[in-house]
Amino acid sequence: MTDDTNTLTRTAPDSGTEVSLPVHTDLLRLATAGSVDDGKSTLVGRLLHDTKSVLADQLDAVHRASADRGLDSPDLSLLVDGLRAEREQGITIDVAYRYFATPKRSFVLADTPGHVQYTRNTVTGASTAQLAVLLVDARKGVLEQTRRHAAVLALLGVPRLVLAVNKIDMVDFDESTYTGITEEFTRHALALGYGSRDVVTVPVSALHGDNVVERSERTPWYSGPSLLEHLETVPVAPDPHDAPFRMPVQFVIRPRTAEHPDYRGYAGQVAAGVIAEGDEVVVLPAGARSRVSQVDTPDGPTTRAAAGRSVTVLLEDDLDIARGDLIASADSAPRVTDELDATVCWLAEKPLRPGARVLVKQGASSVQAKVVELSARFDEQQLSKIDTPEALELNEIGRVQLRTSEALPIDDYADSRRTGSFLVIDPSDGTTLAAGLVGLPLSTLADSVA
Template sequence: MGESAHQPRQSELGSDLLRIATAGSVDDGKSTLVGRLLYDTKSVLADQIDAVTRASVDKGLDGPDLSLLVDGLRAEREQGITIDVAYRYFATPGRSFVLADTPGHVQYTRNTVSGASTAQLVMLLVDARNGVVTQTRRHAAVMALLGVPRLVLAVNKIDLVDDPATVFAEISAEFAQITEVLGWSPDQVQAIPVSALHGDNVASRSANTPYYQGPSLIEHLESVPVVPDREPVGVRFPVQYVIRPRTAEYPDYRGYAGQVAAGRVSIGDEVVVLPSGVTTTVERIDTADGSLPTAHTGRSVTLILADDVDVSRGDVIAAVADAPEPVTQFSATVCWLGDKPLRPGARLLLKHGTRTTPVIVGSLDTRFDEQELRLADDPESLELNQIGRISVTTAEPVTADDYTVNRETGSFLIIDPQGGNTLAAGLVGDALSALHLRELV
């Protein structure tokens, strides 16, 4: 993560909270746009503005370079690109926002996947001078697979083209064709011509774009409905640590610490420990600040169970009513992030929740060509940044939901057992089936 990796809980920022992310190619102006959002919503301190202004003067610029409000890492500033995910928080009178600013360079696609995985809306930028490019199509495909409910196409640097009305219309039409194939309806996608540098159509509608009659970016962000991504599921609680203090005060204490990954848990709830299948009830919910009657998604707690059952790190405590079936074989859609290609028979590690287990890739069933928006069956390999459907066999049972049922417990990582590097981001089930694609012939 970047400088500010902590994401506040919904309760910390209010009930009307929108989680957004940026995506786009290098030099499309994402950092400048995010800096403009922070600046126009007065979400930065005066001394930060002064520091940015001084740094901009040192670079020979006439005005403040707002991208410096975002690219805080020295390596980012020196390269002039965003290289990590950084979370920013800002608010308007109508709504609070958590924004994940993600990299645009193809080398950091894995960071983009991470930043957009929890987003309810993604702002996808294109440079008006370049239009829709390879990385635009790739990012749109990734957002579709992740199930992002809404997109904003920000056609940036619109002030730098000779015929902005025609350019905006052509880019919007091309992007609309892509998003329709990927499964979005027209009301889920909003195209806006902007100039992040000058602030056109960011905080307010600009007189410089008379051909555009829609909302400004902030007006749109304030107005889109915040709805649950999917139907709620019962509690999913991956056990991170078993607490046995063995003190005179707590001679028999046995608690299971972790974070509520989905749903909510309350005292008295009937739960099942997976993969063993043993049922029990929740006797107490402890935190560092005392006990709670109920814990919601994202809350870190320690559960005390009524019965003395065998629970270890990597187990999942789930609601009895809709507990997923532990499996050792399943199909998944993955975005391959390794430099070396993925081939059938690869022996790797799979990390799901708090469980890490050896995994064998059994077959590569389908490759998704995100540029042509088609499918190819039985590929020989998956190369860097390619997306495909694979089958896997795990050494230990994995308690996972289908990604279309629940994002948090339907996603996983594939890891290099030697170096520990992340090789793939995976979604349990066939996420590709939700796309309106043709077979590649």
């Protein structure tokens, strides 16, 4: 967040460019999920189009591309599916981030893939979401991938769900079809630990716009809000600015110039909380303490910086600090440990087995680690826990114990998403094998249905 309370600056993950958004009241980070061809990209395109968040040249390009395909009306999914492979296959592969605003709220939306092969991208897109819109095709109902996505969203701690029953026009706006789908999904979501107020269902037609921005006269039996009305009014989860300060050190800056002979700053992005001049901090894993003497930004010094801001922190004391260290609030520091009890979503073709040697990347640190034990696997379809599995296969969720070669400063994921999560990497080729969450999310899922 910038110092200007009327402007939000974010770096677009898919383009690397900075985008400034007007902040009318607050910001909602949301993600879409669902099975292949449920209409996620069309729904996002409809939201962008009907909220007038599309530039004229973008809309012209969509009209031309739709005409080239022989379509009578514009294919709004083209506003989101930017990769050539996506346009040719008609599916979403990458996570597409979009930014839009209404007079009531600003939004950062991640449109995630639906195919099971790209579950890893869904994990990425939903990892920072405060709400997820999960789509189902009214003709197909709740599918295996729907249940898998719901489990992943619960695991990631996404606090609120919206079930958008899309293509309601394809079942003649039938109320009983909608009711059956919502009852089945709500039972599943409640079993995953969601409260009844955390799950909202809306019948929509992304193609025609029914109940997306405006309420539709073709669903007189539905008395709830449109999708956008709900997104504009749903309570937002606590801001990461309210969490204890955390900043992984990315780079140590020592220019050693005549103008700055003694300058020594520690650069990184504030992962959580707020840092200000005079704050007492601790540097982990060593545990040395100091006070902040200055906070620099690319635009010059500032008195304080909040989560999401890239800064350089200067300390009163000359400490031995290197890339990978964590600067944290002295009065609420994370624990330092070489044993991780975590839940992982396995994202690789080759299975994970006990004894495997891997790399753990947490923050700016990458350390060697060993898989000591696979203690459980979560069956997201049956909502049950299987103890001591022999392996974790592609897209399976499990509980593991890891021992790292060096101690790491770690929070529980429930307390801090950024410093309570990590990646598991193949040391031979650097590919990502799993996304890991420290703490008890898997036990929470399993216990809720035990």
